[in-house]
Amino acid sequence: YQRRVRDLERKSTLRSFLCFVATTDRMDYASLNKSLKIDKRASVACKIGSVKGAKLLEHERELVENGALINVTHKNSGSVWLEAKCIAPIDGFTNVYRPMGDAEVLYLLEHGVLPTTQPYQCIVEGPRGRSYAEKFLKGRKWVDTAPSTVVEFHVPKQVIETLFAMQHKAEDGAVSMGLGDKAGNGVDLFNTALRAAESSFRIVLVKRRGTKAKH
Numbered sequence: 731y732q733r734r735v736r737d738l739e740r741k742s743t744l745r746s747f748l749c750f751v752a753t754t755d756r757m758d759y760a761s762l763n764k765s766l767k768i769d770k771r772a773s774v775a776c777k778i779g780s781v782k783g784a785k786l787l788e789h790e791r792e793l794v795e796n797g798a799l800i801n802v803t804h805k806n807s808g809s810v811w812l813e814a815k816c817i818a819p820i821d822g823f824t825n826v827y828r829p830m831g832d833a834e835v836l837y838l839l840e841h842g843v844l845p846t847t848q849p850y851q852c853i854v855e856g857p858r859g860r861s862y863a864e865k866f867l868k869g870r871k872w873v874d875t876a877p878s879t880v881v882e883f884h885v886p887k888q889v890i891e892t893l894f895a896m897q898h899k900a901e902d903g904a905v906s907m908g909l910g911d912k913a914g915n916g917v918d919l920f921n922t923a924l925r926a927a928e929s930s931f932r933i934v935l936v937k938r939r940g941t942k943a944k945h
Contacts, residue, residue, distance in 0.1 A: 759818040759825075762857040768813055771802040778803065783941025784810040787832070789839055790936055799936060812936040816860060816882065823928065824887045826853040826907075829866035829877035838881065838931065843921035844909065848875070851910035851917060853883065854901075855890055860934065862904035867937040871902070880935035889923040892916070 778786065778794070778801055786794070790812060793799040799812040819825050828851075830838070837845045844851065854862045863880045865871040893907045897914030909917040923929055 759816045759857055762860065763815040766813065766815060768800055768802060768815055771804070771813075772800045774805075775801045776803045776805055776807065777801075778810050781807060781810045781938075781940040784938045786810065786812075786936075786938055787836075790933075790938065793933060799933065808940050810936070810938040810940070812938070814932070814934045816857070816934065817884070817932070819884055819887075820928070822887055823884055824855055824890050825859070826855045826883050826885065826890060827859040827863040827934075828853050828881050828883065829863045829873070830879050830881055831875040832878055834875070835879045835881070835933075843924050844917055846911075846917050849910045849912035850908045851913070852901075852906040852908050853890075853893075853920070854904045854906045858904040862902055862906070864935055865902070867935060878937055878939075879933055882932050882934045883924070884928075884930045884932075885920070885923045886926060886929070889919060893920065 778784070781803060790799065794801060794812060799814050801810070802813050803809070803811045816825065834845060834848070853859070860880065860882070862871075866873055866877040867880065890907070893909070893914060893916045894905075896907075896916050898905050898907045907916070908914050909920050924931065
């Protein structure tokens, strides 16, 4: 998959590349939600308070209390894990995912848009995008912003196609778009899209470290 992506990036038009990504992404949202096994994991989850030193932020506690995030913390975990299923986008919209550190999440919650502080600031589209974003919380990818949260953004498809044309690159079976000034510099366009009436964002994964968690 990745080799084919690189070949198409070198010689393909934007339209053919988008077509390739769409036709090779076999995982839809229903399949992804099924693979997450959230209900099963929740039924055997440890209590949040059993993870020594792990303290949820205020918005995380509220999301757990209203059922928007489910505790799926496994036995002997050094971190609290909270998770939510994906919600499939409506017609004309798409979902993109971003792993974020606490400072960026708190800014998003307060202002409803992303800060302009990140040099690359990747977003990744679709079910593959969520799987890729989660790698930063699960230790399979690393970045110096200490991601604690994966956010799902529901935004107009046309905006994402424009951002894709501005900058993109293949990464571990997914295609990321950089919003920061060291990439496509499209954060203002993305933030404008977030202010649209039908656009939204929601937290779908949280890792809150305890005192014994590996860093």
